[in-house]
Amino acid sequence: MAGVGGSGGGGGGDTEMGGWTGLLHSSTKLLEQAAPTPHFPPLQRNLDQLEALSTKLKAKTIRAEAPSQSLSATRLLAREGINAEQLARDLKSFELKTTFEDVFPSEATSVEEYLQQLHEVAIVSSIQEAQKDNLRSFNNYMMQVLEDDWQKEKRDFLQSLSRLSTLPKRNTNISTSGLARPALMPPSTSSPHASSGLPSAGVMPIPNKTIIENKSSVYAGVVRDLNEARGRSLPFNPATAFRAAYESLSVDAVGTKSVTMQKMWHLIQALVGEGLTHRNVSRKMSLVIGARRHLEWGHEKYILETINSHPALAALGGSVGNLQKIRAFMRVRLRDQGVLDFDATDLRRQPPVDTTWQQIYFCLRTGYYDEARQVAQSSRAAHNFAPLLADWISTNGAVSQDTALAASEECDKMLRMGDRPGRPGYDRKKLLLYAIICGCRRQIDRLLKDLPTLFNTIEDFLWFKLSALREHNNASSSSVLNEGLVPYTLDDLQSYLNKFEPSYYTKSGKDPLIYPYVLFLSIQLLPAILYLSKEIGEDGYHVDAVHISIALADHGVLPDGVGSGQKIGVMDACAEAASIIRQYGSIYLRSGNIDLALEYYAQAAAAMGGGEVSWIGQGNADQQRQRSLMLKQLLTEILLRDGGIQLLLGPSGMGEEGELKKYMMDWRSRQQFLLEAAHRCQEAGLYDKAVEIHKRVGDFAMALQIINKCLSDAVCAMARNMLDGESRATALIHSGNEIMETARYSSETSVQDKDLISEQQTVLRQLEAILHIYRLARAGQTVDALRETIRLPFLHLDPQSPNVTVDIFRNLSPHVQACIPDLLKVALNCIDNVRDTDGTLRAVKSKIANLVANNMSRNWPQDLYQKVAQCI
Numbered sequence: 001m002a003g004v005g006g007s008g009g010g011g012g013g014d015t016e017m018g019g020w021t022g023l024l025h026s027s028t029k030l031l032e033q034a035a036p037t038p039h040f041p042p043l044q045r046n047l048d049q050l051e052a053l054s055t056k057l058k059a060k061t062i063r064a065e066a067p068s069q070s071l072s073a074t075r076l077l078a079r080e081g082i083n084a085e086q087l088a089r090d091l092k093s094f095e096l097k098t099t100f101e102d103v104f105p106s107e108a109t110s111v112e113e114y115l116q117q118l119h120e121v122a123i124v125s126s127i128q129e130a131q132k133d134n135l136r137s138f139n140n141y142m143m144q145v146l147e148d149d150w151q152k153e154k155r156d157f158l159q160s161l162s163r164l165s166t167l168p169k170r171n172t173n174i175s176t177s178g179l180a181r182p183a184l185m186p187p188s189t190s191s192p193h194a195s196s197g198l199p200s201a202g203v204m205p206i207p208n209k210t211i212i213e214n215k216s217s218v219y220a221g222v223v224r225d226l227n228e229a230r231g232r233s234l235p236f237n238p239a240t241a242f243r244a245a246y247e248s249l250s251v252d253a254v255g256t257k258s259v260t261m262q263k264m265w266h267l268i269q270a271l272v273g274e275g276l277t278h279r280n281v282s283r284k285m286s287l288v289i290g291a292r293r294h295l296e297w298g299h300e301k302y303i304l305e306t307i308n309s310h311p312a313l314a315a316l317g318g319s320v321g322n323l324q325k326i327r328a329f330m331r332v333r334l335r336d337q338g339v340l341d342f343d344a345t346d347l348r349r350q351p352p353v354d355t356t357w358q359q360i361y362f363c364l365r366t367g368y369y370d371e372a373r374q375v376a377q378s379s380r381a382a383h384n385f386a387p388l389l390a391d392w393i394s395t396n397g398a399v400s401q402d403t404a405l406a407a408s409e410e411c412d413k414m415l416r417m418g419d420r421p422g423r424p425g426y427d428r429k430k431l432l433l434y435a436i437i438c439g440c441r442r443q444i445d446r447l448l449k450d451l452p453t454l455f456n457t458i459e460d461f462l463w464f465k466l467s468a469l470r471e472h473n474n475a476s477s478s479s480v481l482n483e484g485l486v487p488y489t490l491d492d493l494q495s496y497l498n499k500f501e502p503s504y505y506t507k508s509g510k511d512p513l514i515y516p517y518v519l520f521l522s523i524q525l526l527p528a529i530l531y532l533s534k535e536i537g538e539d540g541y542h543v544d545a546v547h548i549s550i551a552l553a554d555h556g557v558l559p560d561g562v563g564s565g566q567k568i569g570v571m572d573a574c575a576e577a578a579s580i581i582r583q584y585g586s587i588y589l590r591s592g593n594i595d596l597a598l599e600y601y602a603q604a605a606a607a608m609g610g611g612e613v614s615w616i617g618q619g620n621a622d623q624q625r626q627r628s629l630m631l632k633q634l635l636t637e638i639l640l641r642d643g644g645i646q647l648l649l650g651p652s653g654m655g656e657e658g659e660l661k662k663y664m665m666d667w668r669s670r671q672q673f674l675l676e677a678a679h680r681c682q683e684a685g686l687y688d689k690a691v692e693i694h695k696r697v698g699d700f701a702m703a704l705q706i707i708n709k710c711l712s713d714a715v716c717a718m719a720r721n722m723l724d725g726e727s728r729a730t731a732l733i734h735s736g737n738e739i740m741e742t743a744r745y746s747s748e749t750s751v752q753d754k755d756l757i758s759e760q761q762t763v764l765r766q767l768e769a770i771l772h773i774y775r776l777a778r779a780g781q782t783v784d785a786l787r788e789t790i791r792l793p794f795l796h797l798d799p800q801s802p803n804v805t806v807d808i809f810r811n812l813s814p815h816v817q818a819c820i821p822d823l824l825k826v827a828l829n830c831i832d833n834v835r836d837t838d839g840t841l842r843a844v845k846s847k848i849a850n851l852v853a854n855n856m857s858r859n860w861p862q863d864l865y866q867k868v869a870q871c872i
Contacts (some may be wrong), residue, residue, distance in 0.1 A: 267291070303366055385433065440487065458518070516532050529549050653696065699753075828868070
């Protein structure tokens with residue numbers, strides 16, 4: 001029993017599980033077999049589902065058994081109108097986040113600790129802000145550096161492209177300028193355009209080319225015309241011609257820029273005053289007047305455009321007078337001010353607006369001086385102003401001291417009255433007009449200070465300043481200063497304008513021509529040209545700068561346009577312009593277009609000499625000397641190029657049939673220049689050109705001397721077994737024979753020249769004899785070579801002659817002397833290869849040894865000494 005009980009206790013668990021499993025199985029079967037009864041509904045759930053439902057029921061029972069405190073809290077919240085379930089949902093969605101606010105335990109913190117904490121917080125905040133600022137600044141700096149690098153790369157790339165595009169392409173089928181052009185300047189009797197300076201009809205823009213190429217093409221035609229006119233002493237207006245050439249390109253037909261190159265050329269034309277003369281005015285003030293006239297021309301265009309834009313308001317009708325145009329413009333300009341006085345019909349009604357001062361101002365601003373004087377004389381309000389205005393117009397602004405003093409007193413009177421409320425705006429024009437008449441620096445500065453918004457555009461501002469300018473005269477400076485009428489000068493205007501950076505005028509490069517435009521208007525000609533010459537881009541402003549330099553230099557105004565604060569002299573301004581022109585001409589020279597290079601080089605030299613006056617010799621001595629030096633240097637540079645002699649000197653002569661006669665009209669000056677050029681060619685090793693130039697000049701002896709020098713080198717090279725020695729020697733002998741033949745029939749050869757030619761002819765024949773000996777020796781004809789050597793009269797090697805010490809080098813040419821050592825070595829080699837049957841060769845050896853011994857001081861080659869020692 002015990003054993004059975006023990007085994008049953010060990011397997012009781014299995015038995016129990018097996019019983020439950022069996023019971024569950026039996027129950028399942030019974031459930032399936034049981035038929036549904038009407039007392040109990042059919043059971044649709046299995047045991048697993050029942051278990052899950054029982055678990056859920058138990059959970060509800062547990063929630064129902066919640067503590068009474070929780071139920072009480074829910075009822076309390078409901079009584080107060082608080083939804084407990086909503087509050088629970090809000091709590092679940094509530095999220096705690098970290099903030100940067102420091103919480104101070106104020107009840108446990110002292111003042112010192114609190115301040116210390118604030119200090120630390122402030123320091124940390126400052127560091128954080130500084131880090132952010134540094135990061136922002138660094139990013140901005142890197143972006144700026146990147147932008148600058150990009151701009152530099154782009155500028156360099158465009159510059160390289162512009163250099164390529166400005167190189168003129170040679171075409172052998174047409175003229176070197178790229179255009180087939182007729183004669184540029186016919187005789188003045190049949191040329192109606194000779195004085196206008198208009199380009200010839202052949203100068204037209206070439207299609208399918210860049211702007212730079214087209215500019216270079218049409219400008220080059222004008223330069224040719226200019227040089228042709230100056231060389232023949234015909235009148236020519238270069239600025240007018242350059243402007244017409246540029247307008248033929250139609251580059252500025254469409255554009256949004258306020259200043260175009262076409263407008264710039266009109267300004268240049270007005271500055272130099274082509275077609276106009278200003279009497280009793282210095283050259284600098286003539287430039288000022290020209291700039292003012294250009295601004296007046298621009299304002300006239302603006303008035304006409306305004307009238308055409310508002311024809312109904314302008315009511316110009318059929319009137320074409322200048323005063324009627326001004327009044328039509330004022331109807332548009334002052335349309336909001338009521339009835340104007342010149343349109344009033346019934347004066348008993350509302351009084352019209354008095355426009356006297358406005359009419360005078362706009363007439364002057366547009367260049368209608370006669371109409372301005374007419375308005376002033378016919379108006380009661382401007383009755384006292386009329387004589388002052390007449391004085392200003394008749395003297396081109398250089399009014400008398402009494403006129404300036406009266407205008408200044410009137411300015412003081414108006415400024416003391418002040419700008420009272422309700423005062424008409426045109427009174428400002430009255431103050432402005434009196435300030436122009438007086439030309440006093442104090443009044444002008446005070447006017448601009450009290451009325452800073454008086455001018456709407458920079459053109460109006462500059463016109464006012466240019467109209468008020470005075471030329472400071474030292475003779476009357478003391479009396480003027482005593483009266484307090486310190487004049488407003490050009491230096492004052494230039495100093496004021498130069499306070500602003502170029503980017504201020506060009507709007508950071510959006511309108512690049514405004515800055516040089518302002519410089520030209522303020523008579524800062526050289527700075528404007530230098531600025532334009534650095535603007536290398538697809539618009540080709542650097543090409544325009546070169547030709548603006550030519551136009552201004554031709555009129556000789558560059559020394560007066562140096563600008564304020566520039567530390568350069570008169571000749572330095574001319575040298576700067578000449579350098580720009582020369583550099584541009586060298587582009588053509590490097591590309592092989594020596595024709596155009598010559599044209600620009602001539603203009604560079606003329607710019608150095610003062611322009612047009614240098615062509616006719618009216619410049620001062622220093623200018624003439626500078627022009628002559630530069631012209632010789634540049635012409636020599638062209639002369640040394642391939643085709644340079646043919647271009648400058650023509651097919652024959654000293655330039656009578658070439659281009660040189662245009663620039664050097666005097667025969668002696670041409671001869672002197674060519675001799676100097678030939679000497680320079682000789683120093684540079686260009687012996688062919690030196691010989692040709694000497695032949696053209698008629699210096700046949702010097703040409704033969706150069707031939708002999710080259711022949712001597714060729715003979716020495718042949719002695720050293722160089723391959724090209726014999727061919728060169730043959731060509732040189734042929735050239736020498738041609739020169740002697742030409743000299744024989746030349747009528748200009750004097751007796752002295754014939755003697756010199758005869759001497760060089762002797763040297764040529766001696767070298768030719770030595771060359772013949774070398775040829776015989778090289779051909780193996782040693783006996784004939786030795787015989788010819790003994791026959792040379794200048795060596796004295798005849799064995800039958802007595803042994804007398806003779807200085808053979810005393811009358812011997814250096815070119816022949818250079819061949820003696822090699823000739824003696826050839827003779828000794830020939831002796832070694834010939835049998836001496838009668839002692840003749842031993843005598844020749846003895847004479848050669850004596851010759852070498854007597855000339856030990858000449859430091860001949862060492863191998864010659866060794867050869868002589870072996871033969872003794």
